[in-house]
Structure formats: C-alpha cells, structure tokens
Amino acid sequence: MRAIDMHVHPGTREYLVDAGGKYLSDALHYFHRHDAVVSIEEMAAYYRRLDMMGVLLAWDAETHTGLPPVTNDYVAGIVQKYPDVFIGFAGVDPWKGALAVRELERAVKALGLRGLKCHPIIQAFYPNDRKFYPLWECCEGLKIPLLLHTGTTGVGAGVPGGNGLKLKYARPIPCIDDIAADFPNLTIIGAHPSWPWQEEMLAIAVHKTNVYIDLSGWSPKYFPPSLVQHANSLLQDRVLFGSDYPFLTPERWIADFEKAGFKPAVWEKILFGNAKRLLGL
Structure with a gap:
C-alpha cells in the first residue's frame, strides 16, 4: 500500500x-x-487505483446549520462494502449532549467506526468548553482518536461574511491545548496546517506527545518552512498525510509533497507508517 489518506x-x-x-x-x-x-x-x-486507504470523515452540524447530518450508518455502510479501501470515523453534533455521547458509543461499538471527527467552525462550538468534555471522556474510554479541524477553512471562504462562520472556534490555543492537557490518554489530531495559527499548533505538538497534525487541505508547496522543519525532525513520528478529498486530491497533494523539502527518510512515516501505528492497523 502506497499511503493512508487520513482526511477523506x-x-x-x-x-x-x-x-x-x-x-x-x-x-x-x-x-x-x-x-x-x-x-x-x-x-x-x-x-x-492510487493504492491508498482513506479515512472517511463526515459531519453532523444540524444544530448550527439546520442541515441533515451524514449519518454514521452511511459511513459505516461504505466501510463495510469497501473494507480494503476505507476506514471510517464517526461524526456527532456536540450540541446534542448526552445523545451525541450515546451515538458515538453506538458508532464505535456497533458500527465499527475508528475515531471521532468534529469541525468546531461549522458546528460553532469551543472544544475546550467543559460542557463538551463528556464527548472527549467517551473518546478516551473507547480508546479512539479525536480529530478536530484547526485554522481557517474553505467552507464559507470567499463569500461575504463567510456564510456566518467564525474562525475563532478553531484556534489551537486554547482549544486543543486545553483538551490535550486535560485528557493525556486521548490521542488528538489537529486537522490541517493551522493557518494563521500554525506556530501554535507546532508548539502544542512539541509540548504534548498525545497530539498529532494532519497536513490536509493545503498543497505542501504552500507550507511554511517551520512546518516542514518540524515534520523533518521533532514531529516526524506525529505528522500525517491527508488530502481533504474531494476538495484537494491526493494526487495533487503527493506531487507537491515530493517537491516541498521533506526528507525522503521521513516520507514513509508521513504517508503511511504514522497513520498505521495511530490506527492500530
């Protein structure tokens, strides 16, 4: 297998x-x-055709958007049909409280999903607000990773008012830093280069070994030098390939990755090895 795409x-x-x-x-x-x-x-x-596995991510943002969720049953059905191609993460709406916790437990125990993805901007919540801590406690108890969107987003980008979406919810400090400190046994993945707070995300990952970074949603040719430097050195075991398909294709991402200054010695870790270890494959 060539790679594991952690953000599909x-x-x-x-x-x-x-x-x-x-x-x-x-x-x-x-x-x-x-x-x-x-x-x-x-x-x-x-x-x-690309000889890759993909980690499927959807969302339930019903409370904030009024739109129907992509159900965990839908994601699990895809995984069951194509187990050689896809791994699935659950999606729940944090504002649904105890119902969200129960749905996460069902998604993992009954449906076989392998993690939880939340998007604080589209779901309009601060992850470090303690009212949402029961969800992170559930993740920790289930021994599954939590993937949280960080930094700006293409959702709402380029339109007046950004469709009402607010970037403040996805700033790594304090949100991810607080959770990583309060749940040291919880693996947290900060999704995307966290612009304009990339240095904050790097600092958190260096400081707290339960934090990973996925590199999805940006072409590697636009990565800041500090991100490449840390991926080549201190964080080489906790940086993950992700494309953000269908918004950015894995073909485009890898073609740019190979020219972006990453050391060939860490390519296998970023593209495959780190994800394999994190997912327990």
Missing part, C-alpha cells in the same frame, strides 16, 4: 449536497472543484 470526505451527493448545502457548495467553488460529485463506487475505484 465522501465525494457523494449525500455529503456534498444534502448535508453540505451552501457551505460545501462554496467550498467546492473555492477549491475550483466544480465536478467533484461522484458515486461511492467511483470513489472506491479511484483510491484503489
């Missing part, structure tokens, strides 16, 4: 149109991906 969204109508509404329509426009909608069969064939 279903390129299907159920995610991009039904659950995404105006938010993902604008994101596709921002990334110039106007023809991105495919069937799950086409998506699976694409990842097989």
Whole structure:
C-alpha cells in the first residue's frame, strides 16, 4: 500500500449536497472543484487505483446549520462494502449532549467506526468548553482518536461574511491545548496546517506527545518552512498525510509533497507508517 489518506470526505451527493448545502457548495467553488460529485463506487475505484486507504470523515452540524447530518450508518455502510479501501470515523453534533455521547458509543461499538471527527467552525462550538468534555471522556474510554479541524477553512471562504462562520472556534490555543492537557490518554489530531495559527499548533505538538497534525487541505508547496522543519525532525513520528478529498486530491497533494523539502527518510512515516501505528492497523 502506497499511503493512508487520513482526511477523506465522501465525494457523494449525500455529503456534498444534502448535508453540505451552501457551505460545501462554496467550498467546492473555492477549491475550483466544480465536478467533484461522484458515486461511492467511483470513489472506491479511484483510491484503489492510487493504492491508498482513506479515512472517511463526515459531519453532523444540524444544530448550527439546520442541515441533515451524514449519518454514521452511511459511513459505516461504505466501510463495510469497501473494507480494503476505507476506514471510517464517526461524526456527532456536540450540541446534542448526552445523545451525541450515546451515538458515538453506538458508532464505535456497533458500527465499527475508528475515531471521532468534529469541525468546531461549522458546528460553532469551543472544544475546550467543559460542557463538551463528556464527548472527549467517551473518546478516551473507547480508546479512539479525536480529530478536530484547526485554522481557517474553505467552507464559507470567499463569500461575504463567510456564510456566518467564525474562525475563532478553531484556534489551537486554547482549544486543543486545553483538551490535550486535560485528557493525556486521548490521542488528538489537529486537522490541517493551522493557518494563521500554525506556530501554535507546532508548539502544542512539541509540548504534548498525545497530539498529532494532519497536513490536509493545503498543497505542501504552500507550507511554511517551520512546518516542514518540524515534520523533518521533532514531529516526524506525529505528522500525517491527508488530502481533504474531494476538495484537494491526493494526487495533487503527493506531487507537491515530493517537491516541498521533506526528507525522503521521513516520507514513509508521513504517508503511511504514522497513520498505521495511530490506527492500530
């Protein structure tokens, strides 16, 4: 296997149109991906051709957006149909409280999903608000990783008011730093280079060994030198390849990665080894 893509969204109508509404329509426009909608069969064939596995991520942002969620049953059904291609993470709406905790337990224990993804900007919540700590306690108890969006987002980018979305929810300090300190046995993945707070995310990951960084959503040719430097040295065991498919394709990402100054000695770790170890494959 060539790589494990840690950040993959279903390129299907159920995610991009039904659950995404105006938010993902604008994101596709921002990334110039106007023809991105495919069937799950086409998506699976694409990842097989690339000799990659993909970690599927969806969302439940119903409280803030009013849009229907992409259900965990939908994600699990894709994984069950294509277990050689996809691994699934759960998605819950943190504002649903005890219902979200129960749904996360069901998604992991009954459906076999392997982690939790939350998007603080689209879900409009501060992850370090203690009202949401029962979710992180549940993740810790289930021994699954928590993946949190960090930094700016293509969702709402380039439109007046950003579709009402607020970037403040995705600042690594204090949000990720607080959770990592309060849950030392919880593996936390900060999704994306965390611009404009990249240095904060690097500092957290250096300071706290339960924190990883996935590099999705940006072409590596735009990575700041400090990110490449840390991935080549102190953080080489906790940096993960992710594309952010369908917004950025893995082919584009890897082509730029190979020219971005990463040491060949760490390529295998970033593309495959670190994810394999984190997921317990």
